[in-house]
Structure formats: C-alpha cells, structure tokens
Amino acid sequence: MRLRLVGITKKFLSFRARGAALDGLSFEVKDGEFFVIVGPSGCGKSTLLNIIAGLEKPTEGEVWFDDKPVASHKQGIFVSPRKRNVAMVFQSYALYPHLNVFENIAFPLRVTRLDKRQLDDSVRGAADKMGISHLLAVRPKELSGGERQRVAIARAIVRQPNLFLLDEPLSNLDARLRLATRTELKILQRSLGVTTVYVTHDQVEAMTLGDKIAVIKSGRLQQVGTPMELYDKPANPFVAGFIGSPPMNIYETRLTFDGTAAQVKIGGETIQVPDSLCQPLGNFKDRDIVLGIRPEHVSLKPDAGPGLKAKIDSIEPLGRETLVHLRVGSESISMLSTDTTLREEDVVRIHPDMDKAHVFSLESAGG
Amino acid sequence: MRQHTFGQRKEALLFILPLALFLGVFVLTPVAGTIIGGMFRDTTFLKKEFIFLDNYRTLFADAAFRQSFRFTLLFVAVSVPLELALGTVFALLVNQPPVRFRTALRVSVLIPWAIPAAISGRIWELIYNYNFGLANYLLSALGIRSEPVNWLGNDMSAFFSLVAADAWKTTPFMAIILLAGLQAIPTELYQQAEIDGAGFLKRFIRVTLPILKPVMVVALVFRTIDAIRIFDIVYVITHGGPGGSTSSLSLYAYKYFLAGDFGYGSAVSFILFLTALGLSLIYINLGAFRKEFRKELP
Amino acid sequence: MSEDRMRMILFLSGSSAMLLFCLTPFLYMVIISLSGNPDFLSTKVSFEPNLDNYILILTNSTLHFPDYMLNSLIVSGMSALICVLTASLAAYAITRLPVPGKVFILLFVLAVSMFPQISLVGYLFKLMTNLGWINTYRALTLPYVAWILPLSLWILVSYFSQIPGELDKAALIDGCSRWQILIKVIFPVAAPGIFSTLLLAFIFAFNEFLFALMLTTDHGARTIPVGIASFQGLHGELPWGTIMAASTTATIPLLILTMVFQRRIIQGLTRGAVKG
Numbered sequence: 039m040r041l042r043l044v045g046i047t048k049k050f051l052s053f054r055a056r057g058a059a060l061d062g063l064s065f066e067v068k069d070g071e072f073f074v075i076v077g078p079s080g081c082g083k084s085t086l087l088n089i090i091a092g093l094e095k096p097t098e099g100e101v102w103f104d105d106k107p108v109a110s111h112k113q114g115i116f117v118s119p120r121k122r123n124v125a126m127v128f129q130s131y132a133l134y135p136h137l138n139v140f141e142n143i144a145f146p147l148r149v150t151r152l153d154k155r156q157l158d159d160s161v162r163g164a165a166d167k168m169g170i171s172h173l174l175a176v177r178p179k180e181l182s183g184g185e186r187q188r189v190a191i192a193r194a195i196v197r198q199p200n201l202f203l204l205d206e207p208l209s210n211l212d213a214r215l216r217l218a219t220r221t222e223l224k225i226l227q228r229s230l231g232v233t234t235v236y237v238t239h240d241q242v243e244a245m246t247l248g249d250k251i252a253v254i255k256s257g258r259l260q261q262v263g264t265p266m267e268l269y270d271k272p273a274n275p276f277v278a279g280f281i282g283s284p285p286m287n288i289y290e291t292r293l294t295f296d297g298t299a300a301q302v303k304i305g306g307e308t309i310q311v312p313d314s315l316c317q318p319l320g321n322f323k324d325r326d327i328v329l330g331i332r333p334e335h336v337s338l339k340p341d342a343g344p345g346l347k348a349k350i351d352s353i354e355p356l357g358r359e360t361l362v363h364l365r366v367g368s369e370s371i372s373m374l375s376t377d378t379t380l381r382e383e384d385v386v387r388i389h390p391d392m393d394k395a396h397v398f399s400l401e402s403a404g405g
Numbered sequence: 406m407r408q409h410t411f412g413q414r415k416e417a418l419l420f421i422l423p424l425a426l427f428l429g430v431f432v433l434t435p436v437a438g439t440i441i442g443g444m445f446r447d448t449t450f451l452k453k454e455f456i457f458l459d460n461y462r463t464l465f466a467d468a469a470f471r472q473s474f475r476f477t478l479l480f481v482a483v484s485v486p487l488e489l490a491l492g493t494v495f496a497l498l499v500n501q502p503p504v505r506f507r508t509a510l511r512v513s514v515l516i517p518w519a520i521p522a523a524i525s526g527r528i529w530e531l532i533y534n535y536n537f538g539l540a541n542y543l544l545s546a547l548g549i550r551s552e553p554v555n556w557l558g559n560d561m562s563a564f565f566s567l568v569a570a571d572a573w574k575t576t577p578f579m580a581i582i583l584l585a586g587l588q589a590i591p592t593e594l595y596q597q598a599e600i601d602g603a604g605f606l607k608r609f610i611r612v613t614l615p616i617l618k619p620v621m622v623v624a625l626v627f628r629t630i631d632a633i634r635i636f637d638i639v640y641v642i643t644h645g646g647p648g649g650s651t652s653s654l655s656l657y658a659y660k661y662f663l664a665g666d667f668g669y670g671s672a673v674s675f676i677l678f679l680t681a682l683g684l685s686l687i688y689i690n691l692g693a694f695r696k697e698f699r700k701e702l703p
Numbered sequence: 704m705s706e707d708r709m710r711m712i713l714f715l716s717g718s719s720a721m722l723l724f725c726l727t728p729f730l731y732m733v734i735i736s737l738s739g740n741p742d743f744l745s746t747k748v749s750f751e752p753n754l755d756n757y758i759l760i761l762t763n764s765t766l767h768f769p770d771y772m773l774n775s776l777i778v779s780g781m782s783a784l785i786c787v788l789t790a791s792l793a794a795y796a797i798t799r800l801p802v803p804g805k806v807f808i809l810l811f812v813l814a815v816s817m818f819p820q821i822s823l824v825g826y827l828f829k830l831m832t833n834l835g836w837i838n839t840y841r842a843l844t845l846p847y848v849a850w851i852l853p854l855s856l857w858i859l860v861s862y863f864s865q866i867p868g869e870l871d872k873a874a875l876i877d878g879c880s881r882w883q884i885l886i887k888v889i890f891p892v893a894a895p896g897i898f899s900t901l902l903l904a905f906i907f908a909f910n911e912f913l914f915a916l917m918l919t920t921d922h923g924a925r926t927i928p929v930g931i932a933s934f935q936g937l938h939g940e941l942p943w944g945t946i947m948a949a950s951t952t953a954t955i956p957l958l959i960l961t962m963v964f965q966r967r968i969i970q971g972l973t974r975g976a977v978k979g
Contacts, residue, residue, distance in 0.1 A: 088872075091872075091876055092875075092876075093872050093875060093876070118875075119875045119876045120875060120876070120877075120878040120879065120880065124876060125876065126872070126873065126876045128869045128872065128873060129869070130867060130869050132867065132869035132870050132872065132873035134870065134873075134874075134888060134891075134892070135892055136891040136892050136894070137891075145874075145877050145887075146876075146877035146878055149877055149878040149879055149883065149887075150878055193877075197877075414800075414801055414802070414803065416800070416881060417796045417800035417801055417802045418796075418802065420792040420793060420795055420796035420800065421792070421793045421796050421797070421802065421808070423788075423789040423792060423793070424789050424790065424792070424793040424812075424852060424856065427789060427845070427848050427849040427852055428812070428815055428849055428852060428853075430845075430849070431823070431827070431845055431846045431848070431849035431850075432815055432818065432823060432849050432850070433815075434826070435822070435823035435824075435825075435826035435827050435830070436818060436822055436823060436826075438825075438826030438829075438830075439822045439823070439825055439826055442825065442826065494717065494721070495721055497717075498714065498717050498718050498721055502714065502718065506718070508965060510718060510721075510722075511965050511969065512961060512962050512965050513721075513722055513725050513726055514721070514725055515961045515965060515968065515969075516725060516726065516729050516958065516961065517725055517728070517729070519906060519954070519957040519958060519960070519961040520729070520950075520954050520957065521909060521910040521912070521927070521928040521953070521954075521957075522910060522912060522928070523912045523928035523929065523931060523932040524927075524928060524931055524932075524950045524953060524954060525728070526932065527931055527932065527934075527946055527947075527950055528728045528729075528731065528732045528947070528950065529728065531731070531732075531735065531741070531943055531946075531947070532728060532731065534943075536742060537741060537742035537743075539727075539731050573724070573725075573728060577725070578972070581969050581972050581973060582972070582973060584969070584973070585969075585973030604706070605706060605709070605710060605713075630817045633819070634819035634820060634821065636820070636821065636912065636913050637912040637913070637928070637932075640912070640916075640932065641932045654819075654821070655819060655820070655821040655913070658821045658825075659821060659824075659913070659916075659917075662824065662825045662828065662917065667825050667829065670825050671825050671826075673821075674819070674821045674822040674824075674825060675822060677819045677821060677822060678818060678819055678822040681817055681818065681819050682814070682817070682818075684817070685813075685814050685817035686814075
C-alpha cells in the first residue's frame with residue numbers, strides 16, 4: 039500500500055498536553071518500502087506516527103492510503119484506527135498483561151471475529167515466524183525483553199496489515215540484542231513486503247534500516263531521501279550534523295573571495311574552498327555560511343604544505359579506527375584515523391578534504 | 406498519563422453521566438433541599454411557611470444547639486490528635502515486624518475498622534456498663550478502684566468514654582494511611598542515617614517524621630472531617646446524654662428530623678455542612694495535600 | 704544492651720499493647736455472646752460457654768435477625784456493584800478520554816465526599832416518603848451508591864492511571880472500540896484494583912448507619928447495624944448476650960473478608976486516602 043501525507047499540521051490547544059506540534063509535513067511512502075522517520079526526541083515523530091495510525095487527528099492536512107483519504111481536514115474525513123487495518127509495535131510493546139502470548143497475538147483477530155481454525159492457524163503461523171511457538175501459554179510478565187518484542191511483532195503481523203508502524207521498537211533492548219533484532223526486522227519486512235513506517239531517534243538505526251528516511255526537527259520536515267542521499271547531500275546543517283557517526287564538524291564561518299579562490303577560516307587558519315561547493319549558493323561573494331566536514335574526511339598530513347595546525351585534545355579508540363578530537367585555534371575538530379601512534383597534547387597537521395565538505399547558506403541553518 | 410486527543414468529548418461525557426446523575430440526585434439535590442428547607446418552618450402539624458433566617462436566629466439562641474456545637478468541636482479536637490498519635494505508633498509497629506507476625510498483626514489491627522460503628526458502639530456500651538461492664542471489672546480486678554464508675558453518667562467521663570470508643574474504631578484507619586507513608590520511605594535513607602550514627606529515636610525524629618509529615622496532614626484532615634459528623638457511636642453509646650452533654654450536631658439535627666421538624670433540623674444540618682465545607686476547603690488548599698494530589702492527576 | 708535487642712523488646716511490648724487494645728473489645732463481644740449470663744464478671748457466677756444466644760437469634764422469628772442480615776447483604780452487595788460499575792466508567796473517562804475539567808471533577812467529587820450525611824438525610828427521607836420507597840432496598844441502595852462513589856472513584860482513578868496509555872492505543876489499532884477497550888483491556892488489567900474497590904465499597908455500605916436508620920422502618924429493609932443498635936430484646940432488660948451474639952454474627956462476613964483480603968483492603972484504602 040502507498041501512504042501519502044499532505045500538509046500534515048498538528049496543533050495542541052492545551053498547554054498541558056504533551057507531544058510536539060507538526061507543521062505542514064508532506065511525503066510519500068511507496069508500496070513495500072521501509073520508511074524511517076528520524077529526529078531528536080520531542081520533534082513530533084511519534085505524533086506523526088499516531089496520526090498515520092489514526093490515534094490522533096491532524097489539525098490540518100490529509101492522510102492517504104493508496105487512493106483513499108483516511109484523514110482529511112478539508113473533507114471532514116476521519117477513519118478510526120480500527121478501520122485502517124494498520125499494525126503498530128510500541129516502544130513498551132504494550133502487551134496485554136492479562137492475556138498469555140497466544141491470546142495476545144490472537145487479540146486483533148478475536149476482535150474481528152475470525153473463525154476458530156483460521157485464527158489458530160494464523161496465530162501459530164505468526165508465532166512460528168517469530169520463533170516464539172514454545173511461549174504461547176506464557177504470560178507477558180514472565181518473558182524477557184527480547185521475547186516480549188517478538189510477541190509484539192507477531193501480534194502486528196498476524197492480521198496482515200496494510201501498513202506496519204513501529205515506534206522506537208528497539209530502544210528497550212540491550213545493545214547486542216538491538217543489533218541482532220535490527221537485522222532480523224529488515225529481513226522480516228522484506229519477506230512480508232508490507233509498507234513499513236519506523237520511528238526512531240537513532241540515526242544509525244535509520245541509516246541501516248531505511249529504504250528512505252525522513253528527518254524531522256521541531257515538527258518540520260528537514261529532508262526525505264535514501265540513506266546515501268542524506269549522507270552525501272544533506273539539505274541543511276541539521277541533517278548534516280544529525281546523520282552520520284561520529285557527527286560532522288560544523289562551523290559558522292565566512293566565505294571570502296580573494297580573487298582566485300573562495301576560502302574560509304577555521305580557528306584562525308585559512309582553507310580554500312573548491313568552486314563546486316560554492317556554486318549552489320549562487321553569488322558567493324563575502325557571505326556568512328555554515329561549513330561541514332565529516333570526521334572521516336579529515337586526515338593527517340605528515341609533511342608540511344597546506345593544512346591546519348592542530349593540537350590533540352583527546353583520543354577515543356573505536357577499535358579499527360580512532361576518533362581524535364583536536365583543537366585548531368579556538369575551534370575543535372574531530373577526525374577518524376588509523377594511526378595508533380598519536381598521543382594527547384601532540385601537535386599535528388591535518389587536512390580536511392574540502393571536495394567532500396558541505397557548505398550551507400546561513401538561512402538554511404535556521405529551520 | 407499521556408494526553409489522548411483522539412475520541413469524542415460527547416462520548417467521554419457519556420461515561421461520566423451515571424456518576425453525575427447519582428451525585429446530582431442523591432447528594433447535590435438533597436444538600437440544596439436542606440439549604441432551602443432550613444429557611445422554612447416545616448413541622449408535622451404547622452403549615453409550611455417561608456421564614457428565611459428565623460430558624461438560624463432561634464438556633465443561635467438555643468443553648469442545646471450551642472452545647473452540641475461545643476461538644477462536636479471538642480470531640481474533634483481531642484479524639485483526632487489522639488488517634489493520630491496512636492495511629493503513628495500502630496503504623497510503626499505494623500510496618501516492619503518479623504515476617505511471621507506480619508499478617509496476624511495487620512489483620513488484628515484491621516478488625517476494629519471492619520466492625521460497623523453501630524456494633525462497636527454496642528460493645529463499648531457494654532464495656533461501660535455500671536454493674537457488670539469490663540471497664541469497672543478491670544478497675545477493681547487490677548485494684549485501681551473498688552467503687553464502680555458510672556462511666557456514662559457524668560459529662561466528663563461520658564465524653565472520654567466516647568473518645569475511647571471512637572479511637573478504638575478509627576485508629577486502625579489512621580494507622581493504615583500512615584503505614585502507606587512509611588512504606589514509601591526508601592530504606593537507603595535509614596541505612597544512611599545508621600551509617601551517620603543516628604540512633605533509633607534520632608532516626609525516627611530526623612528521618613521518619615519529616616517524610617511522614619505530608620501524609621500525616623492528609624490523614625489528620627481526613628479524620629477531622631469524618632469526626633465532625635460523628636453520629637453512630639454517640640447514638641448508640643450515650644444517645645447524647647447525660648443531659649445532652651454529648652449530643653453531636655448530627656445527633657441533634659437527627660432528633661429534630663425524627664420529631665418531624667424538618668425546617669429546624671435542616672438549619673442545624675446546614676451549619677454542620679458549612680463547618681465541614683470550610684474544613685474541606687482548607688484541606689484542598691493545603692500544600693501537602695496538593696503535592697500528593699498532583700502526582701495522581703491524569 | 705544491643706540496639707537490636709532493645710528494638711525487639713520495644714516491638715514486642717508495643718505490639719502486645721496494641722493487640723490488647725485492638726482485640727480485647729472484640730474478644731469481649733465473642734465471650735459475652737457465648738455466655739448465658741453477661742454479668743458473670745461481677746457476680747462470681749461461673750462462665751459456661753453455650754450457643755443459646757446464637758440459637759435464639761437465628762430461630763426466634765420476632766427478633767428478625769436473619770432478615771436484618773439478609774437485608775444488609777443484599778443492600779451492601781447491590782450498592783457495591785452499582786457503585787463500582789458507575790465509578791469505573793467515570794474513572795475510565797477521566798484517565799483516558801478527553802474530558803474537559805478533569806481536575807475540577809476530581810476535586811468536586813472529593814468535596815462531595817466530605818459532606819456530612821445528616822445534611823442529606825432529611826431531604827432523602829422526604830423524597831423516599833413521597834416516592835413511597837421508605838423501607839425498600841432501593842431507598843437505601845441508591846443513596847448508598849452516591850455516598851460511596853467519591854471514594855470508589857478516587858481509588859479507581861488511581862488504579863486506572865497506572866495502566867499505560869500505550870495499551871489503549873494498541874487495542875484501538877487492534878480494532879477495539881472505546882467500549883471494547885474498557886471491557887477487554889482495562890477491566891481485566893485493573894481487575895485487582897476493581898476488586899479491592901468492590902470490597903471497600905461493600906464494607907462501607909455494610910457499615911452505614913444514619914441512612915438506614917432514617918429510611919427504613921422495620922425488618923422489611925432495615926440493615927443489621929440499625930437492627931443491633933435498636934435491639935431492645937423481648938422483655939425490658941437489655942439482653943446483652945443476645946445482642947453480642949447478633950453483633951458477632953454480623954461481624955463474621957466482614958471478618959472473613961478482612962482476613963482473606965487484608966492486603967487488598969490496605970492497598971485500596973491507602974490509594975483512596977493518601978495517593979488521592
């Protein structure tokens with residue numbers, strides 16, 4: 039099923055109400071796509087998911103399932119969640135504590151009054167798929183976190199929903215389990231082929247899971263794109279800083295033109311900026327910009343020549359690589375390096391690969 | 406609780422409607438009826454007549470009413486603090502006893518609470534019996550006094566007899582509420598105090614009491630408002646005697662209702678209502694209460 | 704002396720005193736009920752336990768004791784059921800639906816619970832007289848429900864608000880209507896809390912005195928507390944043995960409830976009183 043959001047706006051009247059407002063969001067999720075909504079906590083992503091599910095009404099805008107509007111402010115349409123045939127997995131899993139695993143999974147089918155044998159088959163099928171067939175008689179409180187999560191997913195897939203909604207489903211798992219489940223979720227989604235909307239605050243999750251990612255901040259859509267698009271061509275400094283790990287180095291600086299080349303200053307040191315970067319800004323004569331350089335695009339420069347003189351503040355070994363925090367004048371910069379001889383307090387020369395740097399206009403940083 | 410903005414307000418109000426109906430018809434309307442009724446002469450034999458505040462004029466000049474008012478306030482002032490003190494001791498005892506005594510202790514403490522007040526009134530009436538009651542028997546058996554005391558026969562002893570009976574019946578309630586407060590105190594606090602070298606008594610004064618204070622305030626005011634409407638025990642044990650010295654406001658009003666004087670009875674009831682309302686308003690505005698209360702609000 | 708030992712001694716002496724205070728009147732009631740002559744303490748007559756008093760109250764039809772008991776059980780049971788049902792609906796709406804003025808409703812209900820009963824009973828007496836309901840079960844049940852509602856509501860709101868909101872959302876998405884959520888999810892999940900409330904409501908109704916005193920006239924609807932309070936016996940002198948036998952019998956259902964559900968009762972009471 040194809041999901042389309044048009045100008046979704048949500049305002050909360052009461053100041054006591056928690057949940058973030060949304061401001062004119064539009065995007066489309068293609069049939070069978072794994073779509074991730076990512077943003078810092080409080081950005082409104084869960085509200086958005088609730089609106090898709092029908093748990094909340096949008097103040098303005100429309101939600102379309104294929105060619106049918108399920109919520110439209112203008113047409114006065116609102117289809118209740120029970121008639122949308124969506125399934126949702128919650129952060130807390132929201133298992134019914136008074137029912138055993140079988141009945142938890144069967145719950146959505148019981149409400150629709152499916153016949154006994156069909157119900158039994160569906161429940162066992164879903165439990166099989168999630169590898170929890172041996173737990174059917176157990177109550178949720180006796181399950182581990184990982185098992186609960188499997189039950190929640192089984193409950194979601196048992197009814198063959200049009201749309202699969204997941205609200206931070208991995209955040210209550212420990213690190214190892216999270217990694218394993220992430221892979222499994224992706225495989226499961228592929229095999230079911232159900233359109234999936236996944237909400238998370240974790241950009242690594244977003245990057246690894248999503249066919250497409252929507253980045254949201256303060257209720258506004260920042261960018262929609264494939265993981266690589268977001269990584270390579272972030273639309274604004276927020277997306278640039280949010281996507282990618284370790285996070286991008288970001289500087290507010292001034293772009294100047296000395297007659298032959300554009301250049302910027304970082305911590306008092308000057309670097310040249312290639313023309314290709316400046317072109318999107320149009321007229322780049324003397325203007326304030328935001329410059330972003332990923333740590334992986336900064337390297338050591340052993341010999342003299344163009345580069346920045348920097349002093350090492352701290353070193354974080356990550357295993358294969360080392361994350362090095364340095365100081366250039368008054369600015370700090372981080373870099374990924376494989377050099378294990380570096381020590382704190384060392385003074386080195388570094389070279390940011392400016393061809394891979396990002397330049398944003400100052401206005402784009404406001405949103 | 407999270408705010409849910411889905412769902413219809415009309416639907417929501419439908420769920421509250423039965424509650425509103427019950428309270429409206431059987432509490433609010435009666436109170437309004439009492440307020441209005443208090444402004445009428447409304448007795449069995451005379452014609453019903455609007456007399457506005459005349460009942461209240463009569464009331465304030467009525468020595469028996471003033472005595473009832475005095476008794477009620479005095480009763481609250483003596484019994485509630487006593488029950489609070491006793492309840493605190495009970496709560497401490499029941500809080501962390503050796504495990505094998507726990508259930509037995511708690512059930513025993515609950516027994517007086519579970520027995521209907523009218524029945525406990527009967528028990529105490531018998532205990533105070535001049536000829537063969539337990540109270541006089543104990544006095545002579547323990548060699549404290551050979552002459553039997555006429556417990557319910559004079560003002561002072563009748564008053565304290567009622568206080569004792571009420572304390573028996575309601576201290577458990579006090580204890581249970583305070584127990585909940587005690588159990589909310591994290592054990593780390595005691596351990597910390599113990600490490601700091603605080604003794605048993607010091608821990609109670611420095612740790613337990615300050616944390617228990619808000620709960621104590623809540624319990625205190627709950628009981629105050631309950632005690633001010635005291636009826637059952639007085640009705641059974643002394644029936645207001647001797648000579649009306651232990652007639653509570655509720656009992657006083659009841660006697661007028663019983664005699665068919667609804668106007669005057671309503672006026673007396675309304676005075677009690679106002680007193681209780683005043684106290685509840687104070688209650689609702691108490692800081693300690695507010696704090697406890699806010700935590701629970703959706 | 705070590706502190707532990709001192710504490711043990713304090714605990715033992717304190718508990719003994721407490722138990723003596725709590726249990727003596729109760730045991731006294733039981734002992735007198737088993738004795739043919741309540742004055743055995745003073746007159747040096749020997750105490751010979753027998754069940755004569757119990758046989759009398761259960762068999763003598765002019766005392767109407769079984770009637771009072773039955774009335775109490777029926778009225779308290781019905782009141783508790785209706786009350787908890789009504790309060791559950793309201794608590795559900797208050798904790799989970801967009802009800803305007805929730806705080807006001809809760810505060811208002813709290814204020815209502817503090818009204819003295821005497822300020823209602825005069826009007827209720829007239830109302831029930833006009834309706835011809837005096838001395839009927841409904842004349843007691845309806846005011847009882849209203850009377851116990853505030854406490855029940857507060858306890859239930861406290862229980863319901865602890866059920867995570869995501870359960871409602873899950874049920875909504877699984878296809879439940881508002882009603883179905885209440886019946887299939889909230890009620891079962893809150894069952895222990897609802898049961899505690901039911902118990903408390905029953906005990907409060909069973910204890911009620913003033914309404915029963917005013918709104919009933921005889922064994923047709925009179926409840927056991929009023930029955931025992933106005934027990935005059937058959938011949939002048941108060942038959943204390945009989946009264947205590949009746950009191951003991953009337954207390955039995957409450958005692959059983961208290962013993963079996965001690966934890967639930969304490970939990971319910973503290974919810975209603977401390978936490979709100």
